Amino acid sequence: MQNKRAIYIILGIMVLGLAAWIISCAVNPVTGKKEFMLLTEADEIALGKQTDAEIVQTYGIYEDPELNAYIESLGKSMAKKTHRPNLPYSFKVLDTPVVNAFAVPGGYVYFTRGILGYLNNEAEFAGVLGHELGHVNARHSAVQYSRAQLAQLGLGVGMIFSEKFRQYAGLAEFGVSMLFLRFSRDNERQSDDLGVLYSTLTGYDANGMATFFTTLERMSPSSEGGSLPEWFSTHPNPVNRIQAVKKKTLEEQRKIPGQTFVMKRDEYLQQVDGIVFGDDPRQGYVDGNAFYHPGLQLTFPVPSGWQLSNTPAQVQIISPQENAAIIFAMDNASSPLQASTNFTTNAGAQVTSSDAITVNGMRAQRVISNITSEEQALQVESFFIEKDGKVYTFHGFTDTASFPTFQSPFVNTMSKFNKLTDPAKLNVKPVKLAVKSQNKAATLRSMLTGYGVAQNKLEEMAILNGMNLDETVPANTRIKVVGK
Numbered sequence: 001m002q003n004k005r006a007i008y009i010i011l012g013i014m015v016l017g018l019a020a021w022i023i024s025c026a027v028n029p030v031t032g033k034k035e036f037m038l039l040t041e042a043d044e045i046a047l048g049k050q051t052d053a054e055i056v057q058t059y060g061i062y063e064d065p066e067l068n069a070y071i072e073s074l075g076k077s078m079a080k081k082t083h084r085p086n087l088p089y090s091f092k093v094l095d096t097p098v099v100n101a102f103a104v105p106g107g108y109v110y111f112t113r114g115i116l117g118y119l120n121n122e123a124e125f126a127g128v129l130g131h132e133l134g135h136v137n138a139r140h141s142a143v144q145y146s147r148a149q150l151a152q153l154g155l156g157v158g159m160i161f162s163e164k165f166r167q168y169a170g171l172a173e174f175g176v177s178m179l180f181l182r183f184s185r186d187n188e189r190q191s192d193d194l195g196v197l198y199s200t201l202t203g204y205d206a207n208g209m210a211t212f213f214t215t216l217e218r219m220s221p222s223s224e225g226g227s228l229p230e231w232f233s234t235h236p237n238p239v240n241r242i243q244a245v246k247k248k249t250l251e252e253q254r255k256i257p258g259q260t261f262v263m264k265r266d267e268y269l270q271q272v273d274g275i276v277f278g279d280d281p282r283q284g285y286v287d288g289n290a291f292y293h294p295g296l297q298l299t300f301p302v303p304s305g306w307q308l309s310n311t312p313a314q315v316q317i318i319s320p321q322e323n324a325a326i327i328f329a330m331d332n333a334s335s336p337l338q339a340s341t342n343f344t345t346n347a348g349a350q351v352t353s354s355d356a357i358t359v360n361g362m363r364a365q366r367v368i369s370n371i372t373s374e375e376q377a378l379q380v381e382s383f384f385i386e387k388d389g390k391v392y393t394f395h396g397f398t399d400t401a402s403f404p405t406f407q408s409p410f411v412n413t414m415s416k417f418n419k420l421t422d423p424a425k426l427n428v429k430p431v432k433l434a435v436k437s438q439n440k441a442a443t444l445r446s447m448l449t450g451y452g453v454a455q456n457k458l459e460e461m462a463i464l465n466g467m468n469l470d471e472t473v474p475a476n477t478r479i480k481v482v483g484k
Contacts, residue, residue: 030138048106060312062095081201083137098228103132120466122264126199127209134194140187185238196248205261206249210242269478273435281428284310294426300417303409324398324406331391336365336384339391360418379403383414431483445469
């Protein structure tokens with residue numbers, strides 16, 4: 001009798017599950033096939049809007065109104081050619097040197113200034129743009145979200161990030177964690193095909209996508225050390241990708257006989273001339289064993305051998321074995337004491353000590369606490385420091401057993417927080433791209449050498465231009481150099 005009852009219960013669950021599946025199936029706008037989907041289009045847009053706010057806060061927008069308007073214009077033009085032209089598309093440039101582009105549900109598409117520096121014409125840009133629009137139109141992120149919810153796994157940061165302590169780094173919101181999802185190679189192939197289609201319909205030579213993929217392969221990108229993944233970290237490389245893109249381009253171009261497909265090199269390079277290349281030291285940089293932030297006029301030491309990742313939202317410093325971390329950020333509290341109270345309350349921390357102190361003449365609150373998560377017990381050393389009317393917070397954390405080992409580097413970093421007054425550290429300037437040309441043909445090698453590029457930087461500059469060093473560059477062709 002009990003076995004029969006169990007069978008009925010299981011059958012009931014299966015029927016309910018099947019009903020939920022049927023209710024949750026939606027027609028994919030690209031393939032026309034039904035697929036499991038928990039998000040309506042309105043849900044996608046709402047999720048995208050929430051994620052957009054988090055992305056902008058975390059990574060910052062590159063402050064160049066003309067460049068942002070240019071990217072927005074190209075994006076809007078192509079969006080009209082997609083399978084979902086009525087989405088409220090948004091296109092933004094993020095102020096980070098990482099080479100990547102990505103999209104989130106609802107039509108929000110992002111390019112880093114890092115990737116813009118490595119593109120060489122509008123056709124290459126259109127290929128990347130079309131690829132990201134492909135992810136949006138085929139609802140790849142929305143499908144991943146739905147499958148995760150179905151499996152009741154959620155998308156907790158601990159399951160997405162490989163770094164042991166990234167879940168405590170203030171990136172626990174679902175929105176930002178979406179950037180660390182990896183698409184399948186089938187998703188990538190489909191987005192490549194859609195990128196070719198959308199580029200072609202917009203009038204660009206989609207071979208530009210294949211050219212840029214070649215550049216990416218020459219760069220051998222890696223996500224290690226960055227706060228945002230690089231291209232291949234979130235976009236797995238399908239087999240024969242470049243050849244497949246070229247084949248698809250030929251197929252799509254044959255469907256529009258008589259059409260001239262453009263590259264628009266000069267128009268693109270004109271827009272990126274002067275763009276910041278690499279890290280912008282005005283937003284914080286490491287020199288020796290210290291971190292300096294000219295914009296906020298502050299400095300503090302970095303433990304030797306620890307890895308530092310800097311974003312507009314926070315600084316993360318990870319120990320070599322990734323078993324301890326220090327997080328530094330600005331707090332909107334009115335005082336160090338208020339900030340400490342907010343932290344311990346929101347984190348559910350058990351305070352073992354809390355003391356009012358001074359740090360280099362600045363009011364501060366020092367707190368030691370214990371936080372118990374689902375995975376383990378953490379012990380945390382926190383400093384809340386008031387500087388120039390603003391409160392800054394440090395949290396150093398590790399597992400309880402390791403805390404005595406790491407407390408010394410925690411305290412050394414936090415207690416030596418200070419105002420930055422050294423003009424040499426304050427008046428740093430970023431390196432920028434410069435677009436140049438000459439009125440006679442020459443090899444790229446001779447051109448770069450003539451512009452003062454060091455021998456050990458020649459290959460890097462060749463990759464930046466999507467060329468080979470011994471390639472002959474026609475007269476009046478624009479090329480990019482760095483810092484010249």
